[in-house]
Amino acid sequence: MAKTDVLTLAILGILQDQPLHGYQIRKLLGAELGPFRALSYGSLYPCLRRMVDTGLIETAGEEPGAATPASSRRARIAYSLTEAGRTRLTEELASAGASSWDDDTFDVRFALFAHTDSATRLRILEGRRSRLSERLEEVSEGLKRMHERHDAYTAELQRHGLERVEREVEWLDQLIENERSAPGGDNPGPASAGH
Amino acid sequence: MAKTDVLTLAILGILQDQPLHGYQIRKLLGAELGPFRALSYGSLYPCLRRMVDTGLIETAGEEPGAATPASSRRARIAYSLTEAGRTRLTEELASAGASSWDDDTFDVRFALFAHTDSATRLRILEGRRSRLSERLEEVSEGLKRMHERHDAYTAELQRHGLERVEREVEWLDQLIENERSAPGGDNPGPASAGH
DNA sequence: GTTAGCATGTAAGGAGTTACATGATTTT
DNA sequence: AAAATCATGTAACTCCTTACATGCTAAC
Numbered sequence: 001m002a003k004t005d006v007l008t009l010a011i012l013g014i015l016q017d018q019p020l021h022g023y024q025i026r027k028l029l030g031a032e033l034g035p036f037r038a039l040s041y042g043s044l045y046p047c048l049r050r051m052v053d054t055g056l057i058e059t060a061g062e063e064p065g066a067a068t069p070a071s072s073r074r075a076r077i078a079y080s081l082t083e084a085g086r087t088r089l090t091e092e093l094a095s096a097g098a099s100s101w102d103d104d105t106f107d108v109r110f111a112l113f114a115h116t117d118s119a120t121r122l123r124i125l126e127g128r129r130s131r132l133s134e135r136l137e138e139v140s141e142g143l144k145r146m147h148e149r150h151d152a153y154t155a156e157l158q159r160h161g162l163e164r165v166e167r168e169v170e171w172l173d174q175l176i177e178n179e180r181s182a183p184g185g186d187n188p189g190p191a192s193a194g195h
Numbered sequence: 196m197a198k199t200d201v202l203t204l205a206i207l208g209i210l211q212d213q214p215l216h217g218y219q220i221r222k223l224l225g226a227e228l229g230p231f232r233a234l235s236y237g238s239l240y241p242c243l244r245r246m247v248d249t250g251l252i253e254t255a256g257e258e259p260g261a262a263t264p265a266s267s268r269r270a271r272i273a274y275s276l277t278e279a280g281r282t283r284l285t286e287e288l289a290s291a292g293a294s295s296w297d298d299d300t301f302d303v304r305f306a307l308f309a310h311t312d313s314a315t316r317l318r319i320l321e322g323r324r325s326r327l328s329e330r331l332e333e334v335s336e337g338l339k340r341m342h343e344r345h346d347a348y349t350a351e352l353q354r355h356g357l358e359r360v361e362r363e364v365e366w367l368d369q370l371i372e373n374e375r376s377a378p379g380g381d382n383p384g385p386a387s388a389g390h
Numbered sequence: 391g392t393t394a395g396c397a398t399g400t401a402a403g404g405a406g407t408t409a410c411a412t413g414a415t416t417t418t
Numbered sequence: 419a420a421a422a423t424c425a426t427g428t429a430a431c432t433c434c435t436t437a438c439a440t441g442c443t444a445a446c
Contacts, residue, residue: 005405023425032349034356035333043406045427076425113348138230153308154227156383160366161229164359171355188351200433218397235435240399271397 002054004092006105007039007047012081012089013112015057019080022048032111048079056085096120101128118183125179129172136165197249199287201300202234202242207276207284208307210252214275217243227306243274251280291315296323313378320374324367331360 004012014020014028022044030038051057057079081089093116100109106128113121139162175188199207209215209223217239225233246252252274276284288311295304301323308316334357370383 007405021425022427023423032352034353036330040407041425041427042408042429049427107352110352111346111349114346135231151306151309152382154306156370157227157302157305158229164362167359167362175351188347202433216397217399236397236399237401237436238434244399 004088004097006108007043008051008056009089009092010108010111011047011051011079012056012085012092013108013115015079015081016086016089016115019060019078021076021078023076025079033107037107051085052079055082056088058082093117094120096123096127100124101131113188118179122176122179122183125172125176129169129176132165132169132172136162136169139165199283199292201303202238203246203251204284204287205303205306206242206246206274207251207280207287208303208310210274210276211281211284211310214255214273216271216273218271220274228302232302246280247274250277251283253277288312289315291318291322294322295319296326308383313374317371317374317378320367320371324364324371327360327364327367331357331364334360 010029010033011025014025014032020028022041025048026039026041026044048057052059060078060080061075093112096109100106101124106124109116109124116124139158178188205224205228206220209220209227215223217236220243221234221236221239243252247254255273255275256270288307291304295301296319301319304311304319311319334353373383
C-alpha cells in the first residue's frame with residue numbers, strides 16, 4: 001500500500017472542500033498551519049504532479065475550450081480530488097496511521113479533525129500526549145543529572161524547554177477531556193485556561 | 196569568508212572547554228539542546244571530517260605510542276580546537292552573524308551565552324524578539340481574517356500557536372530586562388514567572 | 391554468555407529550500 | 419509606468435536520516 005506523506009495528506013485535506021490551484025493551496029496551507037511552515041513551490045508543484053501521476057487528484061485547465069483565445073490569462077490549473085483521492089483521504093482519516101504524533105504530522109492531522117471521527121481524534125490526542133510525556137521524563141531526568149556541567153544559560157534553556165512541553169501536555173489534556181465529554185462535538189471546547 | 200553552519204558552531208562551542216571524541220559530542224549536544232534534536236552519526240562524523248580538513252579542529256588518537264599494545268581499546272579519536280578554530284569561534288560569538296534568530300540557530304547561540312559578551316547577548320535576544328513579533332502580527336492578522344473558512348479545530352490550532360509565540364516573547368522580555376539590569380551577570384535571572 | 395552501551399564510519403536516499411525562468415493582472 | 423501580486427514550473431543543491439558495516443567493553 002502506497003504511503004501517504006504529510007504534504008500529500010494536507011493537500012488531500014484541503015482539496016476535499018473545493019478545487020483549488022497551486023498558488024491557492026500554498027496560501028491556504030500557510031494560513032491553516034500558521035504562516036511559518038510556508039512551503040515553497042519547489043516542494044508543492046512536484047508533489048502535485050506526483051499526486052496526478054498516482055491518480056489521487058486530477059487537473060482541469062481553466063476554460064479548456066477556446067473561450068477567450070487571445071486574452072486568456074496564464075493557464076491556471078485547478079486540482080480536484082478523484083474518487084481514488086477521496087477514498088485515500090477517508091482511509092487516512094480513519095487510521096491515525098504511521099505515527100500521527102510526530103511534531104510535523106500532528107498539526108496536519110489536527111487541522112483535519114473536523115473531518116475525523118471522535119474515536120480517531122481521541123487516539124491521536126492520546127498518542128501525542130504520551131509521546132510528549134516521554135519527552136518530559138527524558139528532559140527532567142537530564143535536568144536532574146545536570147548539576148555537574150551547569151552553565152546558567154544552558155540550564156535556563158532546558159527549563160524553558162521543559163515548561164513549553166508541560167504546557168503542551170496541559171493543552172492536550174483539556175482537548176482530551178472535552179473530547180470525552182462531548183464525543184460528537186464539533187467544538188474543541190473553551191480556550192485553554194488562557195494566560 | 197567561509198560560512199559557519201549551526202552544527203559547526205555547536206561543535207566549536209562544545210570543544211572549547213575540553214577535547215572530546217565524537218560519541219561524547221553527540222551525547223553532550225543532545226543533553227544541552229534537549230534530547231530531541233539528537234543528531235545522527237551520519238551527520239556528525241562527516242562534519243567533524245570537514246572541520247579537520249578546514250583546520251578548525253585537530254585529532255589526537257588515544258595513546259599515540261604503543262602504551263598498551265595488545266589490549267588497546269578501539270581507537271577513540273579526541274578532537275580539540277586548533278588556534279584557527281578558537282579564532283573562528285571568537286569571531287562567531289562576537290558577530291551575532293547571519294540570522295542568529297532562526298529557530299535552529301537561536302538555541303545554539305543561547306547555549307553559548309556564557310561565552311558571549313553582554314552586548315551581543317542583547318543583540319541576539321532583541322533580534323529574536325522582533326522576529327517573533329513579526330510572526331505574532333502575521334498570525335493574529337490571519338486569525339482576524341479567518342471568520343470565513345472557520346473550522347473550530349483549525350481556529351484552535353491557530354489560537355494555540357499564537358499563545359505559544361506570545362509566551363516565547365514574554366520569556367525573551369524577561370531575559371532582556373535582566374540582561375539590561377545586570378549586563379555582566381552570568382545568570383539569566385529568576386525563572387520566568389513560572390506557571 | 392548475552393545484552394547494553396561505547397565507538398567510528400560510509401552509502402543511499404528523502405524532504406525540502408533557493409535560485410532561476412517566465413509571464414499575466416491588479417493596484418498605486 | 420512601476421510595483422505588487424498572481425501564477426507555474428525546473429534544476430541544483432543542502433542538510434539530514436536510515437541502514438549498513440564493524441568491533442570493543444562492561445554489566446547482569
